[in-house]
Structures are given as C-alpha cells and as structure tokens.
Amino acid sequence: MTAYTKAETLLKVEDISLSYGEKKILRDVNFEIRNITRPDVRQGQVISLIGRSGIGKTxxxxxxxxxxxxxxGKVSLDNGNAIKAGDMGVVFQNYYLFEWRTVYKSLELAAKKNPELKDSGIKTAINRYAEDFNLTEHLSKYPQQLSGGQRQRASIIQQLLNGSEFILLDEPFSGLDVLVLDKVKELLLKISLTDERKTLIIVSHDIVTTVAVSDTVFVLGLEGNKPGATIKKEIDLCERGLAWQKDIHKEPAFIKTIEEIKSYL
Amino acid sequence: MKKIFSPFGRINRQTFMILGVVQALVALVLWHFASNGLIPRPLKVADAFIKLITSKNLLDNVLVSFVLTIKAMAISIIITLFFSYLSVIPFFKNIALFLVKCRYLTLTGLIFIFTLLTQDGSQLKLSLLIFGIVPFFVTSFLAVIVTTDNQQFEICKTLGYSNWETLYEVIIVGKADQVLEIIRQNFAITWLMITLVEGLSMSEGGVGTMLIKFNKYNDLTNVLALQLVIFVIGLFFDFILGNLKYWLFPYTKLQIQR
Structure with a gap:
C-alpha cells in the first residue's frame, strides 16, 4: 500500500441544510477534506461527491x-473563514466561457484576479498552461470555435489561473465518449499534481469513473424516511489501497467498493 | 417544387433568389392590372423614382432627415444604455420600467406640451423622436438583460469579480453586440417616425415634408416613388448595421454559422 498521511483540514462542511419552503433538499451535511501528503510525491486531493440524479448534488x-x-450550517476554509464566491474555482457542467472573448482574453481576465500573478507573469502562465493542456493553437479562437473537450480544458485553465486551491467540477464526465473520458481522467490527475494543496472536488453521478480518479468518496443520499439528502458514507480509498492507481477499475477490491457505494445510493 | 410548399422545407440559395424574383414580378403584374385611374401603374412610379433620385432636391431632403435620425438615435442610445445598464441597481429599476411603459403614450397628445418645452421646430422634432424611440429601445434592451443566462453572472462570481465588474463584463461588454442589433431593429421605427415628426415643422425640409407636400397635391405617383426611396434607404442602413455588427463583434457570425 502507498504510504500517506492525512494532515491539516483544508475544508470543513458543518451541518449544512437547505430547504425551499417546506421542502428539505439537504440535511445535516457534514464532512471535511484533509491534506493528504505522500513521501516524495507532490500531490493534491481528489474528492468525489456521489449521488443519484436529483438528490441535491448541484x-x-x-x-x-x-x-x-x-x-x-457553514462551509469554512482552513483559516476558519466562511467560504464565499471566488474562493473556489468552478468548472460548470457545460464548460461555460465568455462567448464574446477569445480564449486568451478569457484566461487573461481570470489571471488578473490572481494576486500571485504580476502583469509579466500572466502571459507566461497562460502560455505554460495552454501548452500543458494542448490549447496553444486555440488561444486566439472564440469559445464557439472550440470542441467540447477544448472548452473543458479552457474552462479548467481559467480556474487554475485564478489561483484557487480548490476546483469544483460539476459532472466532468457527463456525455463524454470512452476515449475522451480517459483524457479527462489524465487531465484531472495532471491538475491534482500541480500543487500539494490543490484539491479537486468532483460532483458526479458517474460512480465508476469518478471513484477511479479519487482518493476520498462522499456518498450523498437519503436516510430512511428522513427528508433531505445527507452524507451517508465516507470512503477513504487511500486506506483501501485504491487511490492513485491507473488501472484500478480492474481490481476486485475496486469493484467491491463500487457495489458498496451503489448500496448507499 | 414540393419543398417550396412544405413546412421547414430547405431550398438552396439560388432557388430562394429565383423564387423572390418571380414573386416580385407577380406582384408587379398584379399591381399593373389592378391599377385603375387613381393608382399609378408600376412603370409610371419607376419613372418618377428615377427622376426623384436624380434630383438635388431629394438629396438635400434625405440629408436633413438622415441627420435628424442620427441625432435622435445617438441621444436615444445614450439615454437607453444609461437607464438599462443602471436598471440592475434597484434605485434605477423603476425608472427603466416606467420608460418601458411609456410605449403606450401617444405622441399626438403630447405635441403641444413638447412645443411649449422646446425652443424651435428643430428641437421639437428631435425631442419627439427621442420620446418616441427611447421606450422601444429600453424595452428591447431590458429584455436582453432579463434573459441573461444566470451562469454568466455565476462564472464572474467564481472568478472573484465584484458586482460592478460583473456588470461591466456581462452586461456592458457581453451585450454590446445585442445593443447594435437593437439599434438595427429600432432604426426602422425611427425611420418610420421621421416622416411623422417632419410634418410638424416643415421649414427645414426632409423626406417627411416632401411626402406631405406630394400628398397635399394628390401626387400619388411621387408619393409612391418617395415611399420606394424611403424603403430603399431603410434597407441600405439595415444592411450596413448588420455588417457592422459582424465586423465589430466577429463572434456573432460564428454563432450563426454553428
């Protein structure tokens, strides 16, 4: 089993409830994300939040x-501050970009919000990410000229340039064919390797693909007759030896874990 | 042939052009044979049209109307953008909504008030035009703002934009192409109203003044010829504004091609 330690808490979700009038959507959602460190490897965290369609994931x-x-309830960062818009990078399901800006300009606007990037560094950072994510030749294009995969990459770079340690991804595997799916998985791994504290939170209903790239799984579901979804189970994939392995989906322990997750849904 | 009459039938550009020419010819033939002594025949109108467009009188009057239209459009756009952009601020929302409702006020009933408020005929025409245009401009632009995809605002928030920065990026920059489209669509209203307001102060001339004069003497041939001139100028500006949009905002062309 790969050696690892769970260090400080990066994000804490405490007693989150959400209701619309009488209808309870979320109930007492509690979980925390901790910094996982591995000897000789600079690796961030990949957390998956799994639940059935319509359960309240969005x-x-x-x-x-x-x-x-x-x-x-409250969502707080490691400094104790409650989370606010802008603290987390967000990649929406439809990979939204400013349709009236070229890819380069969109990335530049995002980078300008990053206090760690000075003017001269912005161009360098954009070019570096574009090269890493095979987007260099598409920088001068408008989003309408990009394929779905290119849009997704541009959208992710936009959030990376923004400098947030957290990136939330809404259904990143939705509607992708098998070949593209592998590329997206590689891409997410690449992002998680960019920084020790970089944390990807994947919200998805695609259990197999999501779990295969994660180190921790939170299952969102209903408990008995109680209204509102809550975290039914936390699965530490590192503990089970199922994290950070390329062909993990072939392992019997992985298949067993998938069945276990399904039973909680 | 069957495609021409089937719903959602797709025809090529050449067929579409031929169809248009045939329909225009049929309309002209029908006009020719339906004309009695009072309504001039197409050839007579065409003859008057050629005489009209080669006369200096027309050019002078078109220029007068054109300058007035541009002035009115420019001021109306400034007023519209000011109140529309600020409509996202609660204090200005009521004012913008009131401007929208002003569409239901008729100009005819307000002419006397405007006469009292303005100093001369030129100002009267300009203010009436602006009063007539702004409610339509604001209505169109508020519709654009209201239907803005919420995700456009959300992406700004996730990038750490302030509300003012979001307003600038999503509404001012992001909707600039649609402002031009609204101008294009509402140019027709302005061009339509110009003939109405020019009748109120005829000393400066203009196509509206010419039209009233031709009508006064029952010169129906020249009325129709002048209508044709007004129609062609309208089409010309529609074409110019349409192409200007593609030039200034190239991504709008991509949206059509997709």
Missing part, C-alpha cells in the same frame, strides 16, 4: 462554490 455544489447560501 445545490451542494453551489453552496460549496459560495454561490448559494445554505438555510443553516
């Missing part, structure tokens, strides 16, 4: 992104 996604106020 609502929790928006709360984590600071785009929605929960009815009660």
């Amino acid at each position: 609502q929790l996604f928006k709360i984590l992104a600071g785009l929605k106020e929960p009815t009660s």
Whole structure:
C-alpha cells in the first residue's frame, strides 16, 4: 500500500441544510477534506461527491462554490473563514466561457484576479498552461470555435489561473465518449499534481469513473424516511489501497467498493 | 417544387433568389392590372423614382432627415444604455420600467406640451423622436438583460469579480453586440417616425415634408416613388448595421454559422 498521511483540514462542511419552503433538499451535511501528503510525491486531493440524479448534488455544489447560501450550517476554509464566491474555482457542467472573448482574453481576465500573478507573469502562465493542456493553437479562437473537450480544458485553465486551491467540477464526465473520458481522467490527475494543496472536488453521478480518479468518496443520499439528502458514507480509498492507481477499475477490491457505494445510493 | 410548399422545407440559395424574383414580378403584374385611374401603374412610379433620385432636391431632403435620425438615435442610445445598464441597481429599476411603459403614450397628445418645452421646430422634432424611440429601445434592451443566462453572472462570481465588474463584463461588454442589433431593429421605427415628426415643422425640409407636400397635391405617383426611396434607404442602413455588427463583434457570425 502507498504510504500517506492525512494532515491539516483544508475544508470543513458543518451541518449544512437547505430547504425551499417546506421542502428539505439537504440535511445535516457534514464532512471535511484533509491534506493528504505522500513521501516524495507532490500531490493534491481528489474528492468525489456521489449521488443519484436529483438528490441535491448541484445545490451542494453551489453552496460549496459560495454561490448559494445554505438555510443553516457553514462551509469554512482552513483559516476558519466562511467560504464565499471566488474562493473556489468552478468548472460548470457545460464548460461555460465568455462567448464574446477569445480564449486568451478569457484566461487573461481570470489571471488578473490572481494576486500571485504580476502583469509579466500572466502571459507566461497562460502560455505554460495552454501548452500543458494542448490549447496553444486555440488561444486566439472564440469559445464557439472550440470542441467540447477544448472548452473543458479552457474552462479548467481559467480556474487554475485564478489561483484557487480548490476546483469544483460539476459532472466532468457527463456525455463524454470512452476515449475522451480517459483524457479527462489524465487531465484531472495532471491538475491534482500541480500543487500539494490543490484539491479537486468532483460532483458526479458517474460512480465508476469518478471513484477511479479519487482518493476520498462522499456518498450523498437519503436516510430512511428522513427528508433531505445527507452524507451517508465516507470512503477513504487511500486506506483501501485504491487511490492513485491507473488501472484500478480492474481490481476486485475496486469493484467491491463500487457495489458498496451503489448500496448507499 | 414540393419543398417550396412544405413546412421547414430547405431550398438552396439560388432557388430562394429565383423564387423572390418571380414573386416580385407577380406582384408587379398584379399591381399593373389592378391599377385603375387613381393608382399609378408600376412603370409610371419607376419613372418618377428615377427622376426623384436624380434630383438635388431629394438629396438635400434625405440629408436633413438622415441627420435628424442620427441625432435622435445617438441621444436615444445614450439615454437607453444609461437607464438599462443602471436598471440592475434597484434605485434605477423603476425608472427603466416606467420608460418601458411609456410605449403606450401617444405622441399626438403630447405635441403641444413638447412645443411649449422646446425652443424651435428643430428641437421639437428631435425631442419627439427621442420620446418616441427611447421606450422601444429600453424595452428591447431590458429584455436582453432579463434573459441573461444566470451562469454568466455565476462564472464572474467564481472568478472573484465584484458586482460592478460583473456588470461591466456581462452586461456592458457581453451585450454590446445585442445593443447594435437593437439599434438595427429600432432604426426602422425611427425611420418610420421621421416622416411623422417632419410634418410638424416643415421649414427645414426632409423626406417627411416632401411626402406631405406630394400628398397635399394628390401626387400619388411621387408619393409612391418617395415611399420606394424611403424603403430603399431603410434597407441600405439595415444592411450596413448588420455588417457592422459582424465586423465589430466577429463572434456573432460564428454563432450563426454553428
């Protein structure tokens, strides 16, 4: 098993509830994300939040992104501050970009918001990411001229340039064919390797693909007759020896874990 | 042939052009044979049209109307953008909504008030035009703002934009192409109204003044010829504004091609 330690808490979700009138969507959602360190490897965290369609994943996604106020509860960063919009990079399901800006300009606007990037550094950073993510030749194009995969990469770079340690991804595997799926998985791994504290939170209903790239899984579901979805189970994939392995989906332990997750949904 | 009459039938550009020419010819033939003594025949109107467009009188009057239209459009755009952009601020929202409702006020009933408020005929025409245009401009532009995809605002928030920065990026820059499209669509209204307001102060001339004079003497041939001139100028500006949009905002062409 790969050696690892779980260090400081990076993000804490405490007693999050969300209701629309009488309808309870989320109930007492609690979990925390900790910094996982491995000897001789600079690696961030990949967390997956799995739940059935319509269970409230998108609502929790928006709360984590600071785009929605929960009815009660709090999401806080390691400095104790409550999360607000802009603290987390967000990649929406449809890879939204400013349609009226070229890819380069969109990336530049995002980079300008990063206090760690000075004017001269912005261009260098954009070119470096564009090269890493095979987007160099598309920088002068408008989003309408990009394929779905290119849009996704541009959208991710936009958030990386923004400098946030967290990147929330809403259904990043939705509607992708098998070949593209492998590329996206590689891409996410590449992002997680960019910084020790870089944390990807993937919200998805695609269990197999999401779990295969994660180190921790949170299962969102309903408990008995209680209204509102909550975290039913936290699965530490590092502990089970199922994290950071390329062909993990072939392992019997992985298949067993998938079945276990399904049983909680 | 069947495609021409089937719903959502797709025809090529050449067929579309031929169809247009045939329909225009049929309309002209029908006009020719339906004309009695009072309504001039197409050839007579065409003859008057050629005489009209070669006369200096027309050029002078078109220029007068054109300058007035541009002035009115420019001021109306400034007023529209000011109140539309600020409509996202609660204090200005009511003012913008009131301007929208002003569409239901008729100009005719307000001419006397405007006469009292303005100093001369030129100002009267200009203010009436602006009063007539602004509610339509604001209505169109507020519709654009209201239908803005919420994700456009959300992406700005996730990038750490302030509300003012979001307003600038999403509404001012992001909707600039649509401002031009609204101007294009509403140019027709302005061009339509110009003939109305020019009748109120005829000393400066203009196509509206010419039209009223031709009508006064029942010169129907020249009325129709002048209508044709007004129509052609309208089409010309529609074409110019349409192409200006593609030139200034190249991504709008991509949206059509997709």
